[in-house]
């Protein structure tokens with residue numbers, strides 16, 4: 001009995017442990033994955049954390065059942081522009097059967113690793129803000145500027161009911177924000193890299209046209225042949241960028257990434273595709289990401305001259321999904 005009592009005591013103390021790691025794991029245990037993220041419970045948890053370190057909190061229901069949580073640490077000069085730290089509440093879906101540990105158990109392994117969906121993207125940031133403030137407050141620090149932390153919903157599905165509504169709200173305007181820090185890349189060391197620009201996402205469609213022909217004939221300038229030549233050239237470029245990452249000379253975000261996303265060609269038949277005709281059109285789509293350090297005109301020239309050249313009867317379309325922000 002005494003031994004059992006000891007264990008019960010040990011585990012109950014252990015489960016109520018209040019350390020940064022324990023608090024982080026508790027936050028990870030809320031299932032915030034799409035398509036049905038739980039927003040209410042993590043928000044009550046964050047509010048209780050905010051209360052415990054003396055931050056003000058308010059919940060904005062800009063969209064029903066998609067709350068934005070706002071925490072505030074008043075500065076000594078509230079007339080100055082404030083500082084806003086943002087993070088999102090939601091996570092991408094997880095397939096539990098493909099995980100070594102349940103995605104919302106926040107299992108801590110003996111080697112110190114914590115397994116949870118959303119741990120890096122971006123629940124660690126959410127908790128780091130609070131832990132940093134907790135430490136600063138314990139040292140008696142009072143910020144000059146007011147500091148706000150926002151926890152927004154729906155970032156992983158475009159943020160239309162989250163950030164997009166928040167930044168156009170009267171409540172946001174009242175914050176008088178002068179500087180915002182948002183999520184970035186998780187760090188494996190003690191340093192925290194801050195980025196002030198984001199990669200520019202492009203969609204690229206290249207299309208080849210050429211005379212159709214019988215499947216038995218070899219001739220030049222077929223649409224499929226020309227498209228495949230471009231795919232080869234693009235694949236070489238992709239490898240040249242990926243090699244730099246593999247050699248440890250750059251981060252993923254510092255090279256031009258290009259990845260094929262679709263191929264469209266062939267003449268459909270009831271059983272699949274006509275197998276003895278070379279089609280007159282073939283198309284491929286790519287996802288490109290340009291770091292702010294890359295000149296977009298150089299990539300455009302490369303696309304025009306090598307990836308979708310008119311001399312191979314090709315056309316292309318670049319869909320610029322956002323400007324390079326620098």
Ligand SMILES: [Zn+2]
Pocket residue numbers: 088121122155183
């Ligand atoms: Zn994220």
